[in-house]
Amino acid sequence: MTSAIGMNELLAAALDAAMSSGASYADVRGVEIRAESLGVKGPAVESLERFDSLGFGVRALVDGAWGYACSAELDAAEAVSTARVAVEIARASATVMTAPIELVPEPVHRDSWMGPTEHDPFAVTLEDKLELLTSATAGMQVSPKIRTTRATMDLLSQTTWFVSSEGSSIDQSFVQSAAGIEAVAVDGSEVQQRSYPGSFRGHFASGGYEVIAEMDLVANAEQTAEEAVALLTAPLCPQTVTSVVLDGHQTMLQVHESVGHPTELDRVLGMEAAFAGTSFVGIPDLGSLRYGSEVVNINSDATISGGLGSYGYDDEGVAAQRVDLVKGGILVGFQTSRETAAKIGAQRSNGTMRAEGWENFPLIRMPNVNLLPGSGSFEDLLADVDDGIYMATNKSWSIDDKRLNFQFGCEVAWEIKHGKLRRMLKDPRYTGITPVFWGYCDAIAGPEEWKVWGTPNCGKGQPGQTMRVGHGTSPARFRNVSTGVSS
Ligand SMILES: [Zn+2]
Numbered sequence: 001m002t003s004a005i006g007m008n009e010l011l012a013a014a015l016d017a018a019m020s021s022g023a024s025y026a027d028v029r030g031v032e033i034r035a036e037s038l039g040v041k042g043p044a045v046e047s048l049e050r051f052d053s054l055g056f057g058v059r060a061l062v063d064g065a066w067g068y069a070c071s072a073e074l075d076a077a078e079a080v081s082t083a084r085v086a087v088e089i090a091r092a093s094a095t096v097m098t099a100p101i102e103l104v105p106e107p108v109h110r111d112s113w114m115g116p117t118e119h120d121p122f123a124v125t126l127e128d129k130l131e132l133l134t135s136a137t138a139g140m141q142v143s144p145k146i147r148t149t150r151a152t153m154d155l156l157s158q159t160t161w162f163v164s165s166e167g168s169s170i171d172q173s174f175v176q177s178a179a180g181i182e183a184v185a186v187d188g189s190e191v192q193q194r195s196y197p198g199s200f201r202g203h204f205a206s207g208g209y210e211v212i213a214e215m216d217l218v219a220n221a222e223q224t225a226e227e228a229v230a231l232l233t234a235p236l237c238p239q240t241v242t243s244v245v246l247d248g249h250q251t252m253l254q255v256h257e258s259v260g261h262p263t264e265l266d267r268v269l270g271m272e273a274a275f276a277g278t279s280f281v282g283i284p285d286l287g288s289l290r291y292g293s294e295v296v297n298i299n300s301d302a303t304i305s306g307g308l309g310s311y312g313y314d315d316e317g318v319a320a321q322r323v324d325l326v327k328g329g330i331l332v333g334f335q336t337s338r339e340t341a342a343k344i345g346a347q348r349s350n351g352t353m354r355a356e357g358w359e360n361f362p363l364i365r366m367p368n369v370n371l372l373p374g375s376g377s378f379e380d381l382l383a384d385v386d387d388g389i390y391m392a393t394n395k396s397w398s399i400d401d402k403r404l405n406f407q408f409g410c411e412v413a414w415e416i417k418h419g420k421l422r423r424m425l426k427d428p429r430y431t432g433i434t435p436v437f438w439g440y441c442d443a444i445a446g447p448e449e450w451k452v453w454g455t456p457n458c459g460k461g462q463p464g465q466t467m468r469v470g471h472g473t474s475p476a477r478f479r480n481v482s483t484g485v486s487s
Contacts, residue, residue: 007056010079011163014058017083019165023060023090025103026083027164029315030056031358034122038153040133046150048126055358058083059316062090064100068361103338104348106318108167113312115174116305117208121155124209129153132217133179139221140183143229147191148184151217152201153177154456156468160315168317176308176468177211178204178456181221185228192231192426194411196224198249199393204454204468206306227412230424237413237428239484243388243477244430245381250410251371251473252453253394258434259291259298260366260469262403263325263333264352265340267364277460280402280434281331283344289331292438295374298326300335302351302367307470308454309367311354316362318351325369329439337364356465363461368452370472374444381443381477383419389483390414390421391428396486407431409486429486437478445474 005013011028018026032054039047057070060083067090071082094100133151140149159173180202182195197203197215205211246254261267262279270278281289291298302311302320311320316338325333334344335352353362382390396409413428414421452472459466 005074005076007161010056010074010076011161013076014056014079014083015163015165017080018058018060018087021084021087023062023087023165025061025165026058027162027317028056028058029355029358030161032159033357034157036122036155038129038133040130040137040151042137042149043134045130053357056082057355057358057360058086059361060086060090061101062087063094065090065094065097066101066361067091067093070359101339102342104341104346106338106349109313109317109319110169111312113170113172115206115310117175119209121175121177121209121212122157136181136217136221139218140181140225142222142225143185145185145187145229145232146183146225147186149181149225151179151181153179153212154201154204162313162315162317164317170313170317172312174206174311175208176204176206177208178202178454179212179215179217181217181224183225183228185232187232190232192228194224194228194231195393196220198453199395199411200455200457204308204456205452206308206310231412231426234424234426236485237389237425237483241480241482243385243416243479244481244483245385245388245390245416245475245477247390247392247475248449248451248473249453250391250394250408251476252455252471253397253408255298255369255371255471255473256366256455256458256469257397257399258403258406258437259325260369260471262434263335264364264366265334265336265344268334269340269343278401280404285331286334287330287332289435290329290439291326291331291435292329293441294329295444296326296329296438296441297324297372298369299324299372300333300350300352300367300369304368304452304472307368307452307472308456308468309470311367314351314353314362315355316349316353318349318353320367321350323350335364335366340364354467356467360465363465365458365460365467366469368470368472371444371474371476373447373450373474375446376443378445378449378475381445381475382416382421384443385416385477386418388416389425389428390416391430404434406434427485428483430481430483432481437481440479440481441476442479443477445476449474
């Protein structure tokens with residue numbers, strides 16, 4: 001840090017200034033982010049971006065309304081003036097608010113938390129990273145029909161310091177690492193793509209360079225490219241109603257869009273719909289809405305290791321928790337904040353408030369929303385399908401604002417005949433209505449197939465914030481699904 005004063009001193013100065021200016025509650029958050037993104041196209045470096053950010057934000061509650069102000073100038077005078085601006089904004093907001101904000105209690109925490117990192121990815125030389133990525137793109141040159149090969153790597157290191165007027169003082173830091181490869185095959189006007197381990201820059205997880213090493217990009221390059229070429233001549237996914245098995249990556253997106261977002265309590269409460277979006281779920285549905293079949297169990301869990309939504313405390317100083325959202329197919333929980341928990345009479349926030357950086361006011365953001373594993377292998381899921389389709393790797397998605405009607409496209413599919421995978425199918429898509437679709441889920445593969453995926457680009461808020469969220473999933477089977485061809 002290059003500050004004239006230390007971060008702890010700065011946060012204390014801002015907190016004092018907010019309280020002495022009339023706040024009934026305040027918290028101050030310092031955030032330092034270091035990120036690096038690499039991209040290789042064919043044999044050449046396509047992009048190399050580095051990003052560093054350090055600043056702090058003050059959140060003040062005055063007369064029952066929030067104010068927020070932030071700065072990247074790390075000195076005592078700036079700490080005081082930023083805190084006063086937050087208080088002034090809150091005071092002005094209070095004159096137009098409809099109901100005063102109340103916060104449910106949270107124990108005072110004085111703690112330090114660190115995510116898992118075995119091998120610091122920022123200590124790996126650029127030469128070594130590019131060598132890995134170019135070896136992977138070279139490994140995908142299996143045919144003249146392979147038109148484009150790409151390999152990417154994304155690294156993030158973040159430290160957060162948090163103090164509140166209630167006495168909490170928390171610092172936490174984590175590292176997240178990601179990598180992926182993709183091959184694009186072309187024949188005339190036909191274009192097909194395959195990615196590994198997932199689309200949209202691959203697989204993201206909390207952890208260091210060991211996360212990337214485990215993916216073994218180079219060893220998977222050939223098969224990834226061969227599947228892209230094979231898709232060029234594969235028949236189209238049929239338009240029918242049939243049994244569908246989804247791989248873990250597509251199940252991740254299905255959980256994200258149709259369970260993660262609609263169970264965010266700010267959406268459920270319809271708080272500033274433009275800001276957060278809305279939900280087909282209502283408060284009276286808690287404990288009674290049949291969200292899915294009896295095998296569907298989904299939780300929100302920031303305490304698991306390795307997810308993009310794994311942390312010790314959220315950005316309002318609430319300890320990370322594991323909360324059931326759907327149990328035995330019934331809606332039993334929401335993702336909450338201290339403010340929204342108070343609105344529904346809950347005793348405690350379940351700790352899901354996060355901000356993209358120091359510039360942003362925290363919002364309810366899903367941590368790791370997980371589809372809990374059932375039992376049996378992937379082959380067991382197929383074994384009970386006489387005639388169906390297996391779809392893998394998300395390619396596109398569309399879902400309405402209430403998170404009810406959706407359409408997903410995948411990169412690839414295979415016919416399932418008499419319990420076995422047969423011909424490859426191209427351009428698969430399926431459509432559904434959230435509770436109907438989950439109601440037809442009749443099997444989820446077991447813990448041995450379960451993996452925590454990450455999606456780094458979840459958008460929410462106005463101005464928009466991009467958040468990194470995790471989803472533990474196993475492949476899952478759904479009956480009576482409408483399938484067709486994606487555009
Ligand atoms: Zn999202």
